[in-house]
Amino acid sequence: GNSVTQMEGPVTLSEEAFLTINCTYTATGYPSLFWYVQYPGEGLQLLLKATKADDKGSNKGFEATYRKETTSFHLEKGSVQVSDSAVYFCALTLGGSTLGRLYFGRGTQLTVWP
Amino acid sequence: NAGVTQTPKFQVLKTGQSMTLQCAQDMNHEYMSWYRQDPGMGLRLIHYSVGAGITDQGEVPNGYNVSRSTTEDFPLRLLSAAPSQTSVYFCASSRDPPNTGELFFGEGSRLTVL
Numbered sequence: 001g002n003s004v005t006q007m008e009g010p011v012t013l014s015e016e017a018f019l020t021i022n023c024t025y026t027a028t029g030y031p032s033l034f035w036y037v038q039y040p041g042e043g044l045q046l047l048l049k050a051t052k053a054d055d056k057g058s059n060k061g062f063e064a065t066y067r068k069e070t071t072s073f074h075l076e077k078g079s080v081q082v083s084d085s086a087v088y089f090c091a092l093t094l095g096g097s098t099l100g101r102l103y104f105g106r107g108t109q110l111t112v113w114p
Numbered sequence: 115n116a117g118v119t120q121t122p123k124f125q126v127l128k129t130g131q132s133m134t135l136q137c138a139q140d141m142n143h144e145y146m147s148w149y150r151q152d153p154g155m156g157l158r159l160i161h162y163s164v165g166a167g168i169t170d171q172g173e174v175p176n177g178y179n180v181s182r183s184t185t186e187d188f189p190l191r192l193l194s195a196a197p198s199q200t201s202v203y204f205c206a207s208s209r210d211p212p213n214t215g216e217l218f219f220g221e222g223s224r225l226t227v228l
């Protein structure tokens with residue numbers, strides 16, 4: 001089947017620390033991969049995406065590289081800020097019979113302290 | 115920019131009551147969907163629509179009905195509420211299917227069933 005596995009949270013970091021949130025996936029085809037972020041009290045919003053192997057998505061200092069050989073899409077940021085505190089969701093989608101569905105991971109809560 | 119608007123934001127129901135969660139988008143998006151978010155489980159797809167007059171079931175459709183009479187609106191109906199339907203519900207839309215574009219989420223509707 002299709003699924004996404006994220007590292008368990010919560011993750012607590014000091015400001016300017018390096019962030020990695022691991023994400024691996026299982027897919028029956030060639031997925032597109034996404035990271036969504038949910039700030040407190042808000043809906044999810046797209047952070048970055050990659051649609052094929054070796055693509056790197058980037059936005060707001062966050063990066064993730066689509067690694068087909070390790071079926072991974074780890075999220076990284078070199079220096080986190082307090083404003084990055086949120087829940088981060090890794091997700092995948094496929095075309096064909098699963099058209100219309102995003103498969104989400106469980107989410108990773110990130111808290112950044114000043 | 116209104117984007118995706120959900121109402122109500124909060125609702126408390128008694129077991130067996132019915133209600134409708136409203137969702138409207140002003141971006142002329144063809145694709146709309148409903149997800150529920152439960153602790154430790156990420157988001158799960160309830161129903162989706164690829165255009166007016168077309169709906170389909172997602173991963174957890176039981177106990178919910180949808181219709182899509184216009185491009186703008188995609189209401190979610192709970193026919194006979196159960197405590198297991200206590201959750202946060204998100205409506206999302208996109209111009210293209212999720213595997214090609216990003217989803218725009220509403221702010222969520224928190225439902226408690228007693």
